[in-house]
Structure formats: structure tokens, C-alpha cells
Amino acid sequence: MISKFVFGEPFCTESVVCFPEAAAVYKNLPEKFPYGSIMVSKDFKFEYQLKTNDRIYGLGETLGGINKRGKIYESWCSDDPVHTEEKKSLYGAHNFIVIHSDEDKKTFGLYFDYPGKLIIDAAYTKNDLLSVCADEPHIDLYLIEPEKENERKILSVVEQFRAIIGKSYVPPLWAFGFMQSRWGYGSEDDLLRVYENYNKLGIPLDAIFLDIDYMDEFRDFSINGKNFKDFRKAINDFRKKNIHIVPIIDAGIKAETESEIDKEGIKNDFFCKKADGKFFAAGVWPGLSHFADFLNPAAREWFGSKYMPLINDGIDGFWNDMNEPALFYSEDGIKSGYKKIKELIDNENPNVFSTWEVKDVVLGLQNSMDDYRSFYHRVPEKLAGALAEKDSGVKNGLVLVRHDKIHNMYGYNMTRAASEYFEKHVKEKILMISRASYIGMHRFSGIWTGDNSSWWSHILLLLRQLPSLNMCGFLYIGCDLGGFGCNTSRDLLLRYLSIGIFTPLMRNHSALGTREQECYQFENPEDFRGIICLRYRLLPYLHELFEKCAEEGKMYFKPLSFDYPDDEIAPSIEDQLMIGDDIMIAPVYTQNVSGRTVYLPEDMTMISCGLGSGLDCGEPEKQELKKGVHFVDVPLNKIVFFIKKGHKIPVTEPALSTAELDFSKKIWW
Numbered sequence: 001m002i003s004k005f006v007f008g009e010p011f012c013t014e015s016v017v018c019f020p021e022a023a024a025v026y027k028n029l030p031e032k033f034p035y036g037s038i039m040v041s042k043d044f045k046f047e048y049q050l051k052t053n054d055r056i057y058g059l060g061e062t063l064g065g066i067n068k069r070g071k072i073y074e075s076w077c078s079d080d081p082v083h084t085e086e087k088k089s090l091y092g093a094h095n096f097i098v099i100h101s102d103e104d105k106k107t108f109g110l111y112f113d114y115p116g117k118l119i120i121d122a123a124y125t126k127n128d129l130l131s132v133c134a135d136e137p138h139i140d141l142y143l144i145e146p147e148k149e150n151e152r153k154i155l156s157v158v159e160q161f162r163a164i165i166g167k168s169y170v171p172p173l174w175a176f177g178f179m180q181s182r183w184g185y186g187s188e189d190d191l192l193r194v195y196e197n198y199n200k201l202g203i204p205l206d207a208i209f210l211d212i213d214y215m216d217e218f219r220d221f222s223i224n225g226k227n228f229k230d231f232r233k234a235i236n237d238f239r240k241k242n243i244h245i246v247p248i249i250d251a252g253i254k255a256e257t258e259s260e261i262d263k264e265g266i267k268n269d270f271f272c273k274k275a276d277g278k279f280f281a282a283g284v285w286p287g288l289s290h291f292a293d294f295l296n297p298a299a300r301e302w303f304g305s306k307y308m309p310l311i312n313d314g315i316d317g318f319w320n321d322m323n324e325p326a327l328f329y330s331e332d333g334i335k336s337g338y339k340k341i342k343e344l345i346d347n348e349n350p351n352v353f354s355t356w357e358v359k360d361v362v363l364g365l366q367n368s369m370d371d372y373r374s375f376y377h378r379v380p381e382k383l384a385g386a387l388a389e390k391d392s393g394v395k396n397g398l399v400l401v402r403h404d405k406i407h408n409m410y411g412y413n414m415t416r417a418a419s420e421y422f423e424k425h426v427k428e429k430i431l432m433i434s435r436a437s438y439i440g441m442h443r444f445s446g447i448w449t450g451d452n453s454s455w456w457s458h459i460l461l462l463l464r465q466l467p468s469l470n471m472c473g474f475l476y477i478g479c480d481l482g483g484f485g486c487n488t489s490r491d492l493l494l495r496y497l498s499i500g501i502f503t504p505l506m507r508n509h510s511a512l513g514t515r516e517q518e519c520y521q522f523e524n525p526e527d528f529r530g531i532i533c534l535r536y537r538l539l540p541y542l543h544e545l546f547e548k549c550a551e552e553g554k555m556y557f558k559p560l561s562f563d564y565p566d567d568e569i570a571p572s573i574e575d576q577l578m579i580g581d582d583i584m585i586a587p588v589y590t591q592n593v594s595g596r597t598v599y600l601p602e603d604m605t606m607i608s609c610g611l612g613s614g615l616d617c618g619e620p621e622k623q624e625l626k627k628g629v630h631f632v633d634v635p636l637n638k639i640v641f642f643i644k645k646g647h648k649i650p651v652t653e654p655a656l657s658t659a660e661l662d663f664s665k666k667i668w669w
């Protein structure tokens with residue numbers, strides 16, 4: 001059962017697209033809200049008193065556990081490359097939570113549909129208080145209660161929520177293959193080297209990613225002619241080898257009078273402007289850049305069309321980066337920052353604090369709130385609600401809205417720009433992943449979880465993000481396997497891949513300057529081959545499941561407690577997941593261990609497989625295990641997972657690419 005509570009005149013995010021006509025809508029009636037209390041005055045505040053063991057799920061791409069209780073979160077799309085535990089925001093803004101209480105038998109979901117910053121204090125400040133606050137009193141709040149007849153109450157809430165936000169994006173089949181990326185790949189030679197090394201070892205591969213270095217001095221939609229003599233020919237030669245090349249596109253457009261794209265953006269008023277009417281400019285990779293106003297539908301259509309020349313060259317996948325938007329500095333920020341630094345270094349008696357302040361001023365130039373407050377979007381009047389600037393007038397049906405109030409809409413609408421254009425103008429399915437996101441973007445693309453690190457704890461972080469993202473509609477998801485920042489190690493990469501073979505997006509990616517982490521960089525590459533071949537073998541099950549979850553609005557990754565609501569131990573399992581209705585995984589995320597403890601919520605068959613010879617990754621060893629706790633051996637070159645008793649999953653023979661996989665040849669495990 002769904003109902004909607006409208007407070008003030010909310011901005012319409014277009015994330016909810018299938019709200020049932022018969023459902024109840026309450027306007028400005030906080031007293032009608034059946035759970036906790038809602039206070040609306042200058043701002044918005046929701047409070048709910050939790051019972052000691054109540055659990056909170058959701059929030060998509062965040063830090064923290066599967067159960068989100070005990071932390072404070074800020075929903076604010078942020079470019080933060082260091083994902084340490086205390087951080088409050090990552091790249092996505094996913095304001096959907098489910099509260100579950102065994103004690104008073106209550107389960108309900110809340111979706112705070114709000115485009116600006118939202119603070120979710122999940123019993124962090126006060127032991128038992130959940131509070132959700134927004135600066136503006138204009139918000140759409142959806143309440144989702146489980147269907148009475150459904151025993152799995154949390155899933156019932158999630159599935160109803162998924163039904164109102166529309167079906168999830170489904171990428172082309174090849175996007176389920178293994179993909180290799182690295183910041184630094186920018187030339188045809190780089191791509192060839194990667195392809196040949198994988199091919200030589202018989203390790204399957206479907207795609208190689210191009211990072212910013214393929215561009216001409218980081219200009220979007222340009223190609224560095226030195227790196228590619230004939231780009232189109234190169235792309236098509238790779239296609240003949242069943243390799244897809246996936247270039248990156250950044251949000252900022254280099255501000256320069258000579259370029260066509262910048263000229264067009266200026267002429268048509270497609271870039272964001274400041275209060276003084278000048279175009280907002282901030283430094284990102286190409287230098288000072290303009291930022292397309294993705295909230296303006298005409299600007300979206302224009303930006304989408306810019307991907308076409310690449311598509312005509314044979315490109316069929318993209319990754320949209322820097323679209324929080326990340327700002328390294330702004331023109332105005334740098335002026336005042338440098339002035340402050342000058343004062344500090346002119347000081348004749350420097351001390352510890354004045355020295356540190358220099359550093360703080362420099363770091364503060366990045367992604368600064370002052371900058372986000374300094375520019376404006378032009379938004380269709382009918383969507384803007386009370387966020388429209390007073391007295392700004394309506395021009396061509398558009399009104400001004402200050403960026404910070406709708407910050408979380410930016411990356412979502414950049415990616416939507418491209419995907420809507422493809423839907424209209426391109427026959428082929430295009431792979432699209434975005435770094436920043438908001439609920440609603442799940443209809444247009446997948447996401448990667450940004451700049452994780454080569455840390456063991458980040459395997460566990462991924463595991464916890466996966467089901468939370470599924471709750472919010474994001475199905476085509478994965479992390480940088482091996483870790484983006486810091487130096488990986490052979491064992492860490494193997495363990496990363498061992499969870500990665502189950503994630504729809506399976507990509508190895510790393511940062512410039514870190515240890516090279518393609519699988520062929522390490523000893524005994526056949527161990528990697530065994531694991532990656534197994535991914536291809538499992539695709540009949542995983543791909544079919546993915547399509548079903550997209551079609552029916554179901555979760556692909558589920559916490560154990562969603563499937564086993566009455567199990568006493570399941571709620572405490574924060575490091576295992578169900579995949580679909582048949583299998584369970586229990587990844588290893590600790591160095592130097594021979595295996596781990598696994599909890600089986602029912603009798604299951606343990607499957608152990610991996611290393612074999614050639615393309616054959618060996619037949620699985622099977623062992624029947626009873627419900628309960630077991631210590632299971634998981635050697636570095638083996639994958640262990642569990643199939644529910646009485647269930648069977650379809651697998652196939654491995655192949656070097658998805659194009660060569662025979663999905664019809666089903667073998668049942």
C-alpha cells in the first residue's frame with residue numbers, strides 16, 4: 001500500500017513515474033502521517049522513535065552496514081576519492097529507507113523525494129531516534145506499507161517502491177562480460193596490449209575502457225589524434241575481436257572560444273549561469289570549464305546529440321564521470337582563496353595554525369558549498385515548485401533554480417540526457433554507467449561505485465552496497481575490482497574478483513600511479529582464468545536473473561533477513577548475500593585466511609570450483625550442508641557458493657567472450 005504526503009510545493013524530480021491513481025495523497029497534513037512525527041516550518045523534519053532492535057535498510061550507495069542504524073548520512077552527491085568509515089556521502093543520493101521492527105511487528109518504507117541535501121540521522125545522535133531533515137519545507141514523502149498477505153514484508157515494501165519508480169536499465173549482453181580499465185589507457189597501443197595479454201592467457205574479456213587520456217587535452221567528445229591514427233578503424237577492429245571500447249565522458253565542457261561545442265552552449269544558453277548573468281566556470285580536467293544545464297530539456301537533448309559521432313565510429317558504451325558535479329576550483333573561489341593564502345604567507349610570524357590554514361584553503365577550493373550556491377539552472381516552470389527564484393520571471397517556460405537546492409539532480413540528468421537521446425536515435429543497446437546518481441536514473445543507466453581503494457574492507461563495503469542499491473532500483477552495478485586507489489596485491493585482487501563474478505558490472509579499474517592490476521600482471525594467471533571463466537559459465541543463471549529482476553522490479557542481491565524474516569540469526573548476517581531465489585554467497589574479505597565461517601539459513605549444497613586447464617574451469621565439487629554455522633575452506637583460486645537444497649541453476653561452457661557463449665547449452669548444477 002502506497003500513500004504520498006506532499007509538503008509545501010516540492011520540486012518534481014521525475015523519479016516516481018508510476019504512482020497508482022487510486023493511492024491516497026495528503027497535502028500539508030503532517031498529523032495524518034501514521035509513523036513518528038513530522039514538523040514543517042522553515043525546514044522539514046521527520047522523527048521516529050525506534051525500538052532497541054529495529055533495523056533500517058536502504059540508502060543505496062552509502063558507507064555503513066546493510067543495517068544502516070548507528071550512523072549519520074548526508075544525501076549529497078560528492079566526489080570523494082577516500083571512502084573511509086566516517087564519511088557521510090558518496091556519489092549517489094538515494095533517499096529510500098525501510099524500517100523493520102520485530103518487536104512491534106511493523107515494517108514500512110519511506111522515500112524522501114527531495115533534490116537537495118538531506119540529513120539522515122539513523123540513531124547516531126540519540127540511541128533510538130531516527131531523524132531526517134531537509135533545509136526546505138518542500139518535499140514529497142512516500143509511505144510504503146507491506147501487502148497484508150505477503151510474509152516477506154521487507155521485500156513487499158521494496159517491490160512496491162520499485163514499481164512506482166519504473167523499470168531498471170538493462171544493458172547489452174556484452175556488458176555482462178569481464179571488462180578491463182585503468183586510468184592511463186588512452187591510446188590504441190594501450191588497448192591492444194591489454195587485449196593481447198588477456199587473449200594470450202585465454203582469459204575471457206568483453207570490453208576495455210578508455211579514461212580521460214584518449215581525449216585531446218581532456219576535451220569531451222574529442223580524440224587525441226596522436227594516440228589514435230584512425231579511431232573508427234581501431235574501434236571496428238576491436239569489435240571484430242569481440243572487444244567493445246568504452247570511452248569516458250566528463251561533465252565539464254572546456255571554456256574556450258574556438259571550440260564548436262562551447263560556442264553552441266553559449267549561444268543557446270545551455271550552460272549554467274551565475275547571479276550576475278555570466279556563465280559559471282570552474283576548473284576540472286580540461287581547465288576552466290562550463291557546465292551544461294542538464295535541468296533544461298533542450299540542453300539535455302543538445303548534450304545527448306554530442307555522443308553521436310562516437311557512436312557512428314562504432315562506440316556502444318560510455319561512462320559518465322565527474323557529474324556530481326565535481327569542481328576542483330571556481331574562478332571566484334580561486335581569487336578569494338589566493339588572496340587568503342597571500343595574507344597567510346605574508347604574515348611575518350607564521351605558526352602551526354597559519355601554516356595548516358594554507359593547506360585548508362587549498363583543499364577548500366574543491367567542491368565548495370560557496371561554488372554550488374553561486375550558479376543557477378533553468379528548469380521547466382511546472383517542475384520547479386517553490387524552489388524557483390523569486391522574481392526571476394519565466395522565459396520559454398523555464399525558471400531559475402539555484403544549484404545547491406537541486407544539486408542531486410545533476411549527474412542523474414546528465415546521464416538521462418545521453419540515454420534519452422540513444423533511446424530515440426540509436427537502434428543498438430548502449431552500455432551506460434554514471435558516477436553520480438539519484439533514484440530515477442536507474443531507468444537510464446547503471447553505476448559504478450566510484451573511487452574505492454585496494455583495501456580488504458572495501459570488499460565488505462561493496463557487499464553492503466549491492467542490496468542497498470538494488471532496493472533503490474539500481475541493478476547494473478559493480479565496483480572497481482582490485483580497488484581504484486592504493487596498490488592492490490595478488491590475493492586482494494583474487495578475492496575482489498571472487499565477489500565480482502556475481503556483480504552485473506564486472507570491471508577491473510585502477511588509478512593512475514597505482515600498481516598495475518590487470519590479471520596478467522601477477523603470478524599464476526591461470527588462477528584468474530579459472531575465476532573469470534566461472535563468471536562466463538554462470539551467465540545463463542545470472543543474466544536471466546538480472547532480466548527478471550529488471551522486468552519484475554525484484555532484488556538481485558538480497559540480505560538474508562529479507563528472505564528469511566523469521567530466522568533469528570539472519571538479521572545479524574552482514575557479510576553474506578542471497579542472489580535471486582537459488583543461491584547464496586559468502587565472500588572472503590580478510591587477508592591470509594584459508595576460509596571463513598558461513599551461516600546457512602536452510603540446508604544447501606556447497607559448490608566449490610575454480611582453477612582448471614585451458615578454458616575449462618573445472619567441474620564443481622559439491623557437498624551437502626545442513627542449516628547452521630560452518631567453517632568452509634575457500635582457497636584463493638576457488639569460488640565457493642551455495643545452492644538451496646532442491647534448486648538447480650543453469651550454467652554453460654565458458655568462452656573467451658559473451659559473443660561466443662552458447663546460452664542454449666544448459667548444464668544444470
Ligand code: MIG
Pocket residue numbers: 182183211212248321322435450451509510511
Ligand atoms: O578526478 O578520469 O571515479 O574512475 O579513472 C578523477 C579519471 C577523475 C574519477 C573516476 C575514476 C577515473 C578518474 N576520475
